[in-house]
Amino acid sequence: MELSQALREMEEKVQKFIEEIRTIQRHVHHLEEQNEFLRAQLYAKKDQGAGFENLIRLYEEGYHVCPAHFARARTEDCLFCVSFLNKENQSSGEI
Ligand SMILES: [Zn+2]
Known part of the structure; x- marks a missing residue:
């Protein structure tokens, strides 16, 4: 009798435990x-x-990133690239 009571209590605990898990x-x-x-x-x-x-990085490695000469090798600073990068920087800062 005590054993079946203990089993019932254990069953209730397990059911509560399952509910907690869910x-x-x-x-x-x-x-x-x-x-x-x-x-x-x-x-x-x-x-x-x-x-x-x-x-x-592309610009620093010596390539144009401006639309007019994109990915071509550059020998000196390019104002189009610089202004393009400034514009890109501003637009990527907006979220
Ligand atoms: Zn350029």
């Missing part, structure tokens, strides 16, 4: 969705920054 699962699911959304936003912002940094 509550936590819902919470985790919600957090995962939120995390995925924030990660996607973060990557979108990083890509904008990386694009501008690539242009800077």
Whole structure:
């Protein structure tokens, strides 16, 4: 008799435990969705920054980044490149 009572109590505890696990699962699911959304936003912002940094690096390595001479080797500073980079920098700063 005592044993069956103990088993019933144990069963109730297990059921409560399962309910707690389901509550936590819902919470985790919600957090995962939120995390995925924030990660996607973060990557979108990083890509904008990386694009501008690539242009800077290309220019510093001695190539034009201005639309008129894009990717051609340059022998001296190019005003078109500089103004293009300034414009890109301003637009990538806007979020
Ligand atoms: Zn140029």
